[in-house]
Amino acid sequence: DAGVTQSPTHLIKTRGQHVTLRCSPISGHKSVSWYQQVLGQGPQFIFQYYEKEERGRGNFPDRFSARQFPNYSSELNVNALLLGDSALYLCASRGGGSYEQYFGPGTRLTVT
Amino acid sequence: DAKTTQPNSMESNEEEPVHLPCNHSTISGTDYIHWYRQLPSQGPEYVIHGLTSNVNNRMASLAIAEDRKSSTLILHRATLRDAAVYYCILRDAGGQGGKLIFGQGTELSVKP
Numbered sequence: 001d002a003g004v005t006q007s008p009t010h011l012i013k014t015r016g017q018h019v020t021l022r023c024s025p026i027s028g029h030k031s032v033s034w035y036q037q038v039l040g041q042g043p044q045f046i047f048q049y050y051e052k053e054e055r056g057r058g059n060f061p062d063r064f065s066a067r068q069f070p071n072y073s074s075e076l077n078v079n080a081l082l083l084g085d086s087a088l089y090l091c092a093s094r095g096g097g098s099y100e101q102y103f104g105p106g107t108r109l110t111v112t
Numbered sequence: 113d114a115k116t117t118q119p120n121s122m123e124s125n126e127e128e129p130v131h132l133p134c135n136h137s138t139i140s141g142t143d144y145i146h147w148y149r150q151l152p153s154q155g156p157e158y159v160i161h162g163l164t165s166n167v168n169n170r171m172a173s174l175a176i177a178e179d180r181k182s183s184t185l186i187l188h189r190a191t192l193r194d195a196a197v198y199y200c201i202l203r204d205a206g207g208q209g210g211k212l213i214f215g216q217g218t219e220l221s222v223k224p
Contacts, residue, residue, distance in 0.1 A: 033211065035212075041216065042197075042199055042215055042216055042217055043156065043212075043214045044214070048210035048211055049210075050210065055210065056211045090155050090156070092155070092156075092210070092212075094210055099161055099203070100158040100161075101148075101156075101158065102157075102158070103154075103155030103157065105153075105155055106155050
């Protein structure tokens with residue numbers, strides 16, 4: 001079985017632009033979470049989606065939004081990019097009844 | 113969310129045991145103790161979790177203090193592949209399963 005996949009792998013954007021990051025969970029996993037990891041720090045929780053509904057939101061501005069599709073894949077959108085949004089964005093999926101989260105390799109976003 | 117405290121870094125020799133400590137003095141009765149690790153250039157991966165009793169799996173052992181205010185992740189024979197940042201995380205059993213609060217973690221280096 002394939003693990004969690006994310007696209008693109010790397011991305012370079014300019015301040016003020018918009019970006020969409022994509023995540024495909026492990027087959028059968030209905031929960032998807034997004035994290036931001038700034039260099040040198042641990043991942044910070046952004047969103048959790050389960051069955052296409054938002055189940056949790058971290059302390060991030062409204063410029064960050066996400067959605068989950070009927071096939072349980074997910075998108076993270078960030079508007080009006082700032083230099084401080086430069087980070088590794090991680091997606092994790094979780095199966096029902098399991099505490100274990102499976103992380104993808106991440107998307108490295110650089111804002112110039 | 114209850115907080116954990118870990119040493120910033122530790123060193124180990126290859127094929128020797130490693131004990132990674134974690135303090136969580138404000139842990140509540142419903143908090144599970146989770147450990148994840150993040151190898152260089154990868155997303156975090158689940159290692160082990162427990163509530164009250166010590167736990168063993170193929171990757172590691174988790175020793176939990178009787179008062180649950182501290183725990184220790186034990187790698188029985190460190191390999192070079194175990195060099196990673198190890199995160200100790202408390203997760204409320206009644207909370208959102210998809211939300212993990214990461215701290216700074218312990219960066220483990222393994223010497224040949």
